[in-house]
Amino acid sequence: MRAETVFTIRTAMIVALGGFLMGFDASVISGVVRFVKVEFDLDSLQLGWVVACLSLSASLSMLVAGPLSNQFGRRAVLKWAAACYIISALGSAVATGYESLVAFRMLGGIGVGAALILAPMYIAEIAPPAQRGRLVSINQLNIVIGITVAFFTNYLILQLSKSEAGWSQALNIDEWQWRWMLGIEALPALLYLIGLQFVPESPRWLMLQQREAQALEVMTLTCGATQAALDIDAVRASLNSDKASGSEAALSAVPLRKLLHPSLRAVMVIGLVVAILQQITGINAIFFYAPMIFEQTGIGADAAFLQAVLVGLINLVFTIVAMLLIDRLGRRPLLLMGVSGITLCMFLLAYGFGSATYTLAPDDTKIHMATAPGLELLVGQTFDSDVAFRDAVTQVASPDWYTQHGADLAKAAIELDAGLILFAILGFVASFAISLGPVMWVLFSELFPNHVRALAISVAGLVNSLMSFLVQLIFPTELATLGAAMTFALFGVFALVGLGLIAWLLPETRGRSLEELEMELVSA
Numbered sequence: 044m045r046a047e048t049v050f051t052i053r054t055a056m057i058v059a060l061g062g063f064l065m066g067f068d069a070s071v072i073s074g075v076v077r078f079v080k081v082e083f084d085l086d087s088l089q090l091g092w093v094v095a096c097l098s099l100s101a102s103l104s105m106l107v108a109g110p111l112s113n114q115f116g117r118r119a120v121l122k123w124a125a126a127c128y129i130i131s132a133l134g135s136a137v138a139t140g141y142e143s144l145v146a147f148r149m150l151g152g153i154g155v156g157a158a159l160i161l162a163p164m165y166i167a168e169i170a171p172p173a174q175r176g177r178l179v180s181i182n183q184l185n186i187v188i189g190i191t192v193a194f195f196t197n198y199l200i201l202q203l204s205k206s207e208a209g210w211s212q213a214l215n216i217d218e219w220q221w222r223w224m225l226g227i228e229a230l231p232a233l234l235y236l237i238g239l240q241f242v243p244e245s246p247r248w249l250m251l252q253q254r255e256a257q258a259l260e261v262m263t264l265t266c267g268a269t270q271a272a273l274d275i276d277a278v279r280a281s282l283n284s285d286k287a288s289g290s291e292a293a294l295s296a297v298p299l300r301k302l303l304h305p306s307l308r309a310v311m312v313i314g315l316v317v318a319i320l321q322q323i324t325g326i327n328a329i330f331f332y333a334p335m336i337f338e339q340t341g342i343g344a345d346a347a348f349l350q351a352v353l354v355g356l357i358n359l360v361f362t363i364v365a366m367l368l369i370d371r372l373g374r375r376p377l378l379l380m381g382v383s384g385i386t387l388c389m390f391l392l393a394y395g396f397g398s399a400t401y402t403l404a405p406d407d408t409k410i411h412m413a414t415a416p417g418l419e420l421l422v423g424q425t426f427d428s429d430v431a432f433r434d435a436v437t438q439v440a441s442p443d444w445y446t447q448h449g450a451d452l453a454k455a456a457i458e459l460d461a462g463l464i465l466f467a468i469l470g471f472v473a474s475f476a477i478s479l480g481p482v483m484w485v486l487f488s489e490l491f492p493n494h495v496r497a498l499a500i501s502v503a504g505l506v507n508s509l510m511s512f513l514v515q516l517i518f519p520t521e522l523a524t525l526g527a528a529m530t531f532a533l534f535g536v537f538a539l540v541g542l543g544l545i546a547w548l549l550p551e552t553r554g555r556s557l558e559e560l561e562m563e564l565v566s567a
Contacts, residue, residue, distance in 0.1 A: 048174075051265045055166045055178045057238040061121060061158030062182040064128050064232055066189025068151050069097060069327070070355075071224050074197030078221040080446055083141045087519045092145060095515035098327075100149035102508035104156025109164075109501030117165040117245045120157055125239060127154030128232035136226030154232075160487075160504040164496065167488030168247040169265050176369035176485050176553060180362070183481035187362040191355030197224050198352050250278045281561060282494070301495055302502060306565050310490040313548050314503040317378075317486060320541035321479040322510035324385050325534035328518040329354070329468060357469045361476035373553045374482050375545075381478020382542045388471035389535030395467060397528035399459035400425055401432035407455035411448060415440035418452075430526040432456065483507070489552045492561040 072094050080090050112120045131151030138144035162182045170178040204217045216223055246265075249258035255275065262271035302311055369377060402425045408418040417439030426432040436452065437445050445452075491499035521530040552560055 045267075047265055047267050051169060051171070051174070051178065052181075054169060054242050054265075055181050056185075057242050058121065058162050058165050059182040059185040060231070060235040060238060061124060061154075061162045062185035063189040063192075064125075064228065064235060065155045065158055066186035066191075067193045067228055067231065068128065068131070068155055068189075069193075070190040071193040071197060071228065072097075072148075073194070074201070074224050075221040079141075079144065081443075082221075083144070084443075085141060087523050088516075089141060091516040091519050093141070093148065094519075095512045096145045097148045097152035097155060098508050098512035098515055100152030101156035101159065102152075102505050102512060104153040105160050105501050105504035105508055107501070108157040108160055109497035109499075109504075112161050112164075113248070113251070113497050117161050117168075117248055118239060118242060121161055121165070122236060122239050124154040124157035124161075125232055125236035127151060127157075129229050129236065132226055132228035132232060136222045136229075156504070156508060159508075160500045163484040163488050164500055165245050167485075168245040169261070171266050171270070172554060172559075173370065175489070176374070177366050179485045179488050180366040180369055180481040183484060184359075184362050184366060187355075187358045187476065187480070191352070191359050193224075194352045194355040196227060200224050246274075247278055250275070250282065255279075281492070299498070299502075302499055307491075307495065307499070310564050311499065311503075313550075314487060314490055314499065315506055316541070316544050316548060317479070317483050318503045318507035319510050320382070320537075320544070321483050322507055322514055323534070323537045324382075324475070324479070324541065325389065325514060325518075325531070325537075326472075326475050326479070327511050328514055328530075328534075329472065353465075354468065354472050358472050358476045358480075361473040362481060365477040365481045368477075369481065369485065370553055373551045374486055375549050375551045377478045378482050378545050378549060379542070381474045381482075382538055382545060384474030384477075385471055385479070386535055386538040386542060388467045388474060389531050389538055391463065391467035392471070393528045393532035393535060395460055395463040396429065396526070396531065399429065399457055399528075400427055401429070401453070401456040402426070402458070403452075403456045407452070411452065414448070415444050428526045428528065429453070429522075430524070433523070486552065489560055490564060492565050 076090055076094060079085065079093060083089075085093065108120055108124075127150055131147050131154065134147030134150065135144060138147055163179045166179045166182060167175055200216060200220055200223050203211050204220045206212075206216075211217070214223070243261045243264070244257070246258040246261040249255070249261065258278075259271055259275050262274050265271075266274065301307075365377060403418070403422050405419075405422050408422060411418055415436075418436070420439055421435055424435070426435060432453070433445060433449065436449065487500050487503055488496075518530070521533075525533075550564065552564075
């Protein structure tokens with residue numbers, strides 16, 4: 044392997060560690076919610092805030108991270124993001140209540156927002172065109188690895204909390220399960236901060252700052268002296284063209300209204316459609332609430348955590364598949380194939396939960412009679428939805444009682460095809476991982492021209508993160524009011540609409556330089 048390729052891959056892998064932290068930070072909460080709901084006595088809306096607050100602050104961070112990176116450099120802002128991750132992990136682990144937990148989670152969201160848009164942007168700006176799709180996808184791969192590791196560590200900590208080993212008891216894992224789940228993120232965050240000391244600044248950012256000699260030096264490291272000279276000429280020509288047409292080369296000075304220019308209308312519409320579609324299909328509802336969803340099938344808490352680990356592994360495997368295909372098949376075929384799978388699997392989930400019934404037998408209620416004697420009134424009754432069953436139980440017991448014991452009671456009462464539910468969720472995750480997961484960020488790094496790239500990715504990322512925030516915030520309320528079947532049916536409808544828009548709007552972008560794509564996609 045050429046020295047330039049080794050250098051580029053190593054640099055991309057270090058920068059993409061921000062993706063690992065994003066995936067871990069976002070998904071670790073899936074194991075935390077059942078503990079903090081009880082410990083802090085949270086209602087459904089507060090629980091939604093604990094999960095979704097990270098996406099809200101990430102949205103705000105995305106809006107400013109791009110312009111800040113234009114002023115101070117991509118690498119400098121990524122270092123600030125790493126520091127936010129460290130403080131957030133430690134602060135969340137020692138949170139004393141709902142408010143402090145939300146505050147530290149939101150600090151982590153600032154790091155998430157910055158890393159989420161700057162890591163793929165940086166990688167795209169150093170990557171040769173023929174390798175750009177795979178290299179940018181390393182960031183998504185790391186997000187997926189972070190999600191998988193979070194699911195696994197949550198399950199491991201849950202098992203260690205039951206251990207009688209002296210070291211486990213000395214660390215109070217049995218009492219501080221969720222605190223350990225959140226706190227261990229500080230270790231990879233520290234490694235990220237250290238690793239960023241060994242990566243250069245983006246060559247295209249250096250060109251925008253009129254530091255051509257440094258830009259040439261970095262490009263030589265990534266693609267060799269001959270190609271570096273050609274790339275520098277192409278970037279210089281692109282920037283000169285922007286100046287001639289009235290564009291500002293200093294991106295920190297680009298106003299938001301620049302994105303409304305008619306020449307950018309097509310790429311902005313495509314970017315926003317993909318940004319909304321990635322979240323409105325419910326991916327973060329699956330990732331962040333995976334154990335809760337699996338508990339809906341009645342398999343119990345431990346099995347639910349274990350199946351969440353399986354979700355992470357499937358996500359990892361199919362992300363690797365996407366990385367192998369994205370520069371061969373292209374972005375458009377992967378999106379069409381993946382979103383089709385997402386649509387089908389969401390409707391399968393809706394069918395699976397919609398066909399479930401809940402019936403309590405006399406033996407099912409015996410162990411609960413001491414704390415909820417009214418359950419005997421429900422014996423023999425059949426309920427045709429999770430909402431009807433939950434409402435009936437909370438009327439004779441209480442919402443708090445159902446929070447603590449509802450999973451065990453549902454496991455005893457439910458009759459549904461759990462295999463179909465698992466297949467549909469895994470199929471959904473696989474379809475997402477091969478399409479919207481990695482392809483969205485690759486497209487963001489390719490669609491927008493040099494002089495507005497940071498601002499445009501910030502805006503598209505902001506819309507994506509706000510949509511993620513809304514999905515996470517209302518998902519517990521949707522499950523409580525609409526039920527699982529209707530909730531997943533809505534996600535399926537959104538995916539079907541998105542599939543039509545992709546087929547209509549999306550061009551193919553693989554195999555061409557960023558400057559070539561600018562000439563083709565941005566009208567004069």
